[in-house]
Structures are given as C-alpha cells and as structure tokens.
Amino acid sequence: MSAPQSRAAEALRTALRAFGRLAVLTLLIPAGALLAVLYLLSFLLWGCLGMVPLFPLATRVVRAAAGAGRWAAGHWSQVPVPVPYTPRPALERTLHGWFWTGHDYHKNRRFAGFALKLRWLWNDPATWRDAAWVLVDPPVGGGLAAGPVLLVGYGLYGLAQPVLADPGPGDGLGYGLLPLPGLFGPLLGLLLVSGGLALAGPALHLHGRWTRSLLGPTERSRLAQRVEQLTEIRLDATEAQAAELRRIERDLHDGAQARLVAVSLKLGAVVPLIDRDPGKAKQVVTDAQENVTQALQELRDLVRGIHPPVLAERGLAEGIRALALDVPLKVEVRAELPGRAEAPVESAVYFAVSEALTNAVKHGDARHATVELGHAAGLLRAEVADDGRGGADPAGGSGLRGIQRRLAVFDGTLTLTSPPGGPTRLIMELPCVLSSPRTSSC
Known part of the structure; x- marks a missing residue:
C-alpha cells in the first residue's frame, strides 16, 4: 500500500471511529432528557413537599452522569475536562461534643453530617453547572452529536434508493420529500455520507469543548x-x-x-x-x-x-548511570538531555529514579530495568521500566507515595502502569528549562 493510500485508510478509520462515538452519544440523548426531567422533578418535590433528601441523591446521580461526560470528552474528544468540585469539608467536633456544620452547631452526629453535606453541595458552584449541563446538553450536545449521524443515515437511505420501491412525490419520508430522478438520489446520498463522515471528527471535538465549557472548573474553582x-x-x-x-x-x-x-x-x-x-x-x-x-x-x-557528588559534578544522566552500577540488577540507561536542569529538579528526579529501582528489586523481583531520560516541550521526562511481577499500587506502600510527593513539589506528575504479572512502567514528568551545555555548571 502506497503512502497516500495508507494516509487515506487511516483518515477513514479515524472518521469511522469518531462517527461511532457520535452514534453512541446520539443514542444517549433520551437518557439525558429523562435525567433532566427527573432532576427537575426532584427540585419540585423538595420545594413543594419538603423532601430534602432528594436533593443530595439527585445531585449524586447528576455528578455521576457529569463524570461520564468528562470521561467521554477526555478519551473520545481529546478535550480533557478537570474535575471542578470543591473538596468535601470534614465534620469537626468541639471540645463540648457539638458538631459544626459550617453554619451552626448540632449535637447529633448524623444530622450534623447531613447538614454539612447539604451545605457543601448547595454552595459548590460546580453543582449548579452540572444542573445547567443536564438541562441544556440534550438539545445542544445532542444536536452536535446527532448532526453527522443524521447526515450519514439520510445518505445511506439515498444510496439504497435503487433497491427500494420508488416513492411517489410526497409519499412516505426520506427522499420522497425531495424526489430525484435516476442516479441523482444515490449521488446525493454519497455526498451526504461523505459530508457526515468528514464532519464527524470536528463535531466530536466541538462536543468535547461544549462539555468542557459547562463541566470544566471555573477560574475561581481552579484557584x-x-x-x-x-x-x-x-x-x-x-x-x-x-x-x-x-x-x-x-x-x-x-x-x-x-x-x-x-x-x-x-x-x-x-x-x-x-x-x-x-x-x-x-x-x-x-x-x-x-x-x-x-x-x-x-x-x-x-x-x-x-546529594551525590557525581550528580552535582556531572549532571543527572551520569548520576543515574553511576546509580545503576550500584543496583543489584541489570539496568540500561538511555539519556538525551541537551543541557542541565536546576539542582533541586535533578536531585528530585535522581532520588525518584533511585526509589523506583529499589522498588523493582525489593518488591518486583525484577532482573532487568531500563531508565530513559529526555526533555521536550518544557518537560523533563524520566521513564523507569522493569520486568518484575507488577501489581504496584501507590496505596499499598510509602515508596510510590514518596515519589509522588517529591515530584509534586515541582508540579511534576507520576504515571504508573503495573498490571499483575508485569511489566511495570513509571513515567515522571517535571516542567523545567534546561540550561545550555556551554553555560551549564558542569
């Protein structure tokens, strides 16, 4: 297959993938409309009949639906939507045994906890943005998703005209509303299918941006x-x-x-x-x-x-190479760093890699590991992979949590992939600027 054919096939696969995701979103429009009706009904029952517990329950369901919308925007539309909710406050108890709800004091712990939760949900701006999304998304987001789907469906109907009974003018639906003689019907159908598939990708991305506009964090919540x-x-x-x-x-x-x-x-x-x-x-x-x-x-x-002397004198790459010689397993180090980072950043990455290799030996029973260092787009990236038994979990030990704390000081992130049976991969990324080799302290 030639290069143009390969690119065309990849473009077609991408369009079909986007169309399939839009079709799923279109099928979910009735569920979204039903959720909007039930949410409005819960407010009416709360306001008219005083059924207060319905509000937290309905909010919980809506937050779950909004979480699914954020997931779809991030994984399908490639538009990440951070979770905007404010943290739930902890229930505090005074020395005299009373519980503070953020507004007043209560003696009963359960009632105080419910009052605190109700106040938290009511005062969180994200609650009302979720409510607006539930009410507005079926017509707006549903319209964005359904447009290409309807075009493709209507186009397929046109392509099927030669094998269907010819409807008379004004009879039935579909192309009967726009009778076209001969091959003009299939030709129009082909154009509609092509246009729907061409619009699938942009429509899916626009749907993600629409979701982020309502479900993403505001500037206040981000701060x-x-x-x-x-x-x-x-x-x-x-x-x-x-x-x-x-x-x-x-x-x-x-x-x-x-x-x-x-x-x-x-x-x-x-x-x-x-x-x-x-x-x-x-x-x-x-x-x-x-x-x-x-x-x-x-x-x-x-x-x-x-602070290892080799790290201070020769930089991160040589420091990790020296570290690899002291680890009781075979370690391959691949580094492409055009300069040096600041000393605290180098130290954080060095000890994070050291902890990762220690975990590979101590808990993973690994025999071989690789360390890759690189810098691109303002990010210093370190990847540690081993052939151990996997199953690493930050919640199960202090080593990975320690790496996360080290990186968080510099706004760094840790991405862990460790299925049972292995292999284990840790990707550490820290925003930093490398100095020129000519002006480096080494």
Missing part, C-alpha cells in the same frame, strides 16, 4: 484547587524535610558518631600502653584506624544520600 494543592505540597515537603533530617541525625548518631567516640576512647587508652605494652598499643591504634576508615565511609554514604 481554590490550586491553593489546596499548594497547601498539601507544602505540608508534604515539610514532612519530607523533617523525615530527612531525622534520618541524617539517626545515621550520624548510630554510625559515624559512635565510631568516632570509640576511636577517641581507644586513643585515650594508647598513652599508658606505649611504654608498658607497645604491641598492644599498636593493635589499639590499628583498630582505631579501621574505625576511622569505616566512619569516613559512612560519612561518604551519608553525603551521597543527601
């Missing part, structure tokens, strides 16, 4: 989410820094400090032994020298754990 995210990042960074300081203190106290104290005691015992027992004094000095050597090695290991 609120950003503030919350930065607060969590600050807490995680503070906790990580405190944990790192405790680790350094523990290693110094249990390692180098203890050995240096032993050296001091041994050297203090050498003085009276020099004249009385030179052989034993020599042995004590030898033992002290071994302790000093071990203490120096522990200090080197400690410094390497804080």
Whole structure:
C-alpha cells in the first residue's frame, strides 16, 4: 500500500471511529432528557413537599452522569475536562461534643453530617453547572452529536434508493420529500455520507469543548484547587524535610558518631600502653584506624544520600548511570538531555529514579530495568521500566507515595502502569528549562 493510500485508510478509520462515538452519544440523548426531567422533578418535590433528601441523591446521580461526560470528552474528544468540585469539608467536633456544620452547631452526629453535606453541595458552584449541563446538553450536545449521524443515515437511505420501491412525490419520508430522478438520489446520498463522515471528527471535538465549557472548573474553582494543592505540597515537603533530617541525625548518631567516640576512647587508652605494652598499643591504634576508615565511609554514604557528588559534578544522566552500577540488577540507561536542569529538579528526579529501582528489586523481583531520560516541550521526562511481577499500587506502600510527593513539589506528575504479572512502567514528568551545555555548571 502506497503512502497516500495508507494516509487515506487511516483518515477513514479515524472518521469511522469518531462517527461511532457520535452514534453512541446520539443514542444517549433520551437518557439525558429523562435525567433532566427527573432532576427537575426532584427540585419540585423538595420545594413543594419538603423532601430534602432528594436533593443530595439527585445531585449524586447528576455528578455521576457529569463524570461520564468528562470521561467521554477526555478519551473520545481529546478535550480533557478537570474535575471542578470543591473538596468535601470534614465534620469537626468541639471540645463540648457539638458538631459544626459550617453554619451552626448540632449535637447529633448524623444530622450534623447531613447538614454539612447539604451545605457543601448547595454552595459548590460546580453543582449548579452540572444542573445547567443536564438541562441544556440534550438539545445542544445532542444536536452536535446527532448532526453527522443524521447526515450519514439520510445518505445511506439515498444510496439504497435503487433497491427500494420508488416513492411517489410526497409519499412516505426520506427522499420522497425531495424526489430525484435516476442516479441523482444515490449521488446525493454519497455526498451526504461523505459530508457526515468528514464532519464527524470536528463535531466530536466541538462536543468535547461544549462539555468542557459547562463541566470544566471555573477560574475561581481552579484557584481554590490550586491553593489546596499548594497547601498539601507544602505540608508534604515539610514532612519530607523533617523525615530527612531525622534520618541524617539517626545515621550520624548510630554510625559515624559512635565510631568516632570509640576511636577517641581507644586513643585515650594508647598513652599508658606505649611504654608498658607497645604491641598492644599498636593493635589499639590499628583498630582505631579501621574505625576511622569505616566512619569516613559512612560519612561518604551519608553525603551521597543527601546529594551525590557525581550528580552535582556531572549532571543527572551520569548520576543515574553511576546509580545503576550500584543496583543489584541489570539496568540500561538511555539519556538525551541537551543541557542541565536546576539542582533541586535533578536531585528530585535522581532520588525518584533511585526509589523506583529499589522498588523493582525489593518488591518486583525484577532482573532487568531500563531508565530513559529526555526533555521536550518544557518537560523533563524520566521513564523507569522493569520486568518484575507488577501489581504496584501507590496505596499499598510509602515508596510510590514518596515519589509522588517529591515530584509534586515541582508540579511534576507520576504515571504508573503495573498490571499483575508485569511489566511495570513509571513515567515522571517535571516542567523545567534546561540550561545550555556551554553555560551549564558542569
């Protein structure tokens, strides 16, 4: 197949895929209209009969439908729609046993929790944007989806005209409303099918943009989410820094400090032994020298754990290559970095890769791993893949959560793929700008 034919076949497959997704969205129009009617009915029952529990229940159903709409926009229309909901506040209890609902106090925990949930849903702007989407999407979003589908369906009817009974003018539906003699009917049908398929992709993308316009976060909610995210990042960074300081203190106290104290005691015992027992004094000095050597090695290991010298001197790629030599499995490192990132970014990626390789050995029983480093579109990308048993889950251990916390400090992301049986792939991306090799600190 030649290149033009290959491109035409790929374009046809893309159009058919988009048309199929539009057909599914078209079939869901009645369900969306029914949901809109039920949602309005729940408001009427709440306002007229005081059936308050219907509002949280209906809102929950609508949020589920809106979540499906966001998923379709992101995966089908390639228009990502972030979740805009404000976090649900926690129920707080005072020292006197009362529960705060955000408006007043209640003694009963269940009633206070329901009042807090009701107030949260009512005050969340995303609740009302979901409501507007439920009411308006069937005619607007449904119209965007149904347009190409109707064109293709009407066109197929025209293509079938030669094998169908010829309807008289004004008889029946379809092309009977526009009688065309001879082959003009199939020709028009072919044009309509081609036009519907050509419009399928743009219509699907426009449908996704329409969904994002109503279901996406507003500027206010984006700022609120950003503030919350930065607060969590600050807490995680503070906790990580405190944990790192405790680790350094523990290693110094249990390692180098203890050995240096032993050296001091041994050297203090050498003085009276020099004249009385030179052989034993020599042995004590030898033992002290071994302790000093071990203490120096522990200090080197400690410094390497804080910021490896090879990372500071030669950059991220060489630092990870040196790291790979110390890992008890075969590691292949492929790096294409035209420059160097800032030192904190390099350190974060280095230790994240180190943690990933440690997990591959410790929990994945891997025998081979690959590390790929690259930079494109303002993102520093590091991918770690291993042939272990898979099944890695951030909720199941602190290692992956630690990597997420490291990257989150720099607005980085971690994407994990680890099916049971393997392989495991971790993709880490951090926004950063690389310095020129000529102006690099290395």
